[in-house]
Every structure is written in structure tokens, then in C-alpha cells.
Amino acid sequence: MVPGWGGAAASGMRVMVGPHAILLRVPPADDARAVRRAVVRQAMSVAVATGVYGISFGALAVAAGLDLAQTVALSLLMFTGGSQFAFIGVVGSGGAPVAAVATAGLLGARNALYGAVMAPLVRTPGLRGLAAAHVTIDESVAVANAQPDPPTARLGFWWTGVGVFVLWNAFTVLGAVVGDALGDPTRWGLDAAAAAAFLGLLWPRLGGRAAQGVAAGAVVVALLLTPVAPAGIPVLAAALVAVLAGWRTPPTPTLGRRARPRADEARPGPEGVPSA
Known part of the structure; x- marks a missing residue:
């Protein structure tokens, strides 16, 4: 311990x-x-x-x-x-x-x-x-x-x-x-693996409703533009969806402070063993 x-x-x-x-x-x-x-x-x-x-x-x-x-x-x-x-x-x-x-x-x-x-x-x-x-x-x-x-x-x-x-x-x-x-x-x-790798990086960050809403909006924009826009433009437009959403909910990180445990995280027991 x-x-x-x-x-x-x-x-x-x-x-x-x-x-x-x-x-x-x-x-x-x-x-x-x-x-x-x-x-x-x-x-x-x-x-x-x-x-x-x-x-x-x-x-x-x-x-x-x-x-x-x-x-x-x-x-x-x-x-x-x-x-x-x-x-x-x-x-x-x-x-x-x-x-x-x-x-x-x-x-x-x-x-x-x-x-x-x-x-x-x-x-x-x-x-x-x-x-x-x-x-x-x-x-x-x-x-x-x-x-x-x-x-x-x-x-x-x-x-x-x-x-x-x-x-x-x-x-x-x-x-x-x-x-x-x-x-x-x-x-x-x-x-096709680059897109899969990027999706693997993105997927765990879609836990909240706000993130899921932004992702859904970005997907819709990309799908609408893919048949008519040059390659790369749909991705850029989809990224702008996240930028616009970010302006509404700017991040407010605090550094150098002890983070509080989330309710769904296991807390360590008396000897450092996570409790159930």
C-alpha cells in the first residue's frame, strides 16, 4: 500500500x-x-x-x-x-x-x-x-x-x-x-483505419448529452456535404459545429486542485483496495 x-x-x-x-x-x-x-x-x-x-x-x-x-x-x-x-x-x-x-x-x-x-x-x-x-x-x-x-x-x-x-x-x-x-x-x-482510429479516440468522450448532441449535429452536416463538397470540406464543416457549441459552453478547468471523485468511481478501502 x-x-x-x-x-x-x-x-x-x-x-x-x-x-x-x-x-x-x-x-x-x-x-x-x-x-x-x-x-x-x-x-x-x-x-x-x-x-x-x-x-x-x-x-x-x-x-x-x-x-x-x-x-x-x-x-x-x-x-x-x-x-x-x-x-x-x-x-x-x-x-x-x-x-x-x-x-x-x-x-x-x-x-x-x-x-x-x-x-x-x-x-x-x-x-x-x-x-x-x-x-x-x-x-x-x-x-x-x-x-x-x-x-x-x-x-x-x-x-x-x-x-x-x-x-x-x-x-x-x-x-x-x-x-x-x-x-x-x-x-x-x-x-480506412485512420477514420476508425479517430473514432476510437472520440467515442469515449461522448458520455454526456451535450457531447452526443454536438456529435449528432456534426454527423448530419458531414453527411449532407459529402456528396457535393470536395474531400476534407465536410470534416472541416463538422468541426465548426463543435466550435459553435463550444462558444456556448466554454470549459472552465481548475488546475492544481484535488479533484473530487465521481459518484460512479470505486473508492479505495481501508488497505487501498477498491471497495465494491
Whole structure:
């Protein structure tokens, strides 16, 4: 049992990693060293689980027509999974590069909102500030948000962000090499796999009625435009549905505060064993 874990004071939050949810448990802050070790373990577990998905991106990017250098550059410079899958999805379907960039940009706009919230917490000027901006992603912000105070939030942010960056790019290279060795993607069904992978990332986030309504509206718009619009435009128009909905319900994350457990989450028992 990790010191400080368990009991009624324990709390946690779910972090989405691809189609899976990882429950992060946050120990009380009565043992600073134990808390820091727990934060690092949380960060690395999320980094490993997320980084492995780089294999699928690398393989699908090659299947969509990108070469190894382009695939690696996309992961290094864009570094936001949802936008990367959207980009290769549009390119792979024959869409214009402008439509691919615009679609990826809209999906990545949430990172700017994360950055506005994270800036006061990280407080890092110069080149390190640029690095912080680059690793401000869903996972690093979520792990930071699960921590009980600003110092551990910063620790979780950096360990998660850098860990995901290193592993995502390493597995992207592996996936691209494997995908290139497979040859013609249509032989293996990889020509349709980008859309399936993106759907896998999206599906777990459709738990609420608001999200389901936005998704339904986006599907209707895309279906109406697909027969008449060039490839990539229906996806871009569908993304605008989410943007318009987001203006009505802006996110209000709070970072560096202990997250309250949801009612449907199992709470740890006396010895750190989840109770029924």
C-alpha cells in the first residue's frame, strides 16, 4: 500500500488515453516524498499508455501517403494526437492540404485554452516556456489537474508532457517503419483505419448529452456535404459545429486542485483496495 492512499480522503479523476479511461488516485499531501513518487508514477503510466498509440499513427500516416520524414516531422511539430489523425484522415481520403491543416488546427485549438490556464501555474519564461507550450496536451493538463497543490501539479505536468512527447515520437517512427514494410495499405485495410482510429479516440468522450448532441449535429452536416463538397470540406464543416457549441459552453478547468471523485468511481478501502 502506498503511504497516504486509501480511506475517505482519497480522491481521483479519469484521464482518457485513446479509447480507455485511466483512474488517477491522488494521495493526501501529508507525505511530500510519497506524493511526488505517486505523481511521477501517474505521469509515466499515462505517458506509456498514450505513447504506444504512436505506432498506429505512424503506420496510418504512411498508409495515407506520407513518407517517413513527413510522418516524423508531423509528430514532432504538431504533437497532438487527435489533430494528427484528423490530418492524415483528410489527406488519405484525397482532401486538399489546406482542408487537412484547417481541420487539424480546429481540433488543436483546445490546446490554446489549456495554455491560457496553465500559464500562471507553470510560470516558465524563455525557451522552457516554449517547451511547456509544446507539451500542453490533454494528458499533461489532466494529470496536473488531478494533483492536490501547484507544486505537484507542475511536477505531473512536466513528467507527463515530456514522457508522452518522447514515447509518442519513438513509437511513431516504429509504426512508420512497420507501415512502410507492409506495402499497399489497401491489402490490409489500412486505407480506412485512420477514420476508425479517430473514432476510437472520440467515442469515449461522448458520455454526456451535450457531447452526443454536438456529435449528432456534426454527423448530419458531414453527411449532407459529402456528396457535393470536395474531400476534407465536410470534416472541416463538422468541426465548426463543435466550435459553435463550444462558444456556448466554454470549459472552465481548475488546475492544481484535488479533484473530487465521481459518484460512479470505486473508492479505495481501508488497505487501498477498491471497495465494491
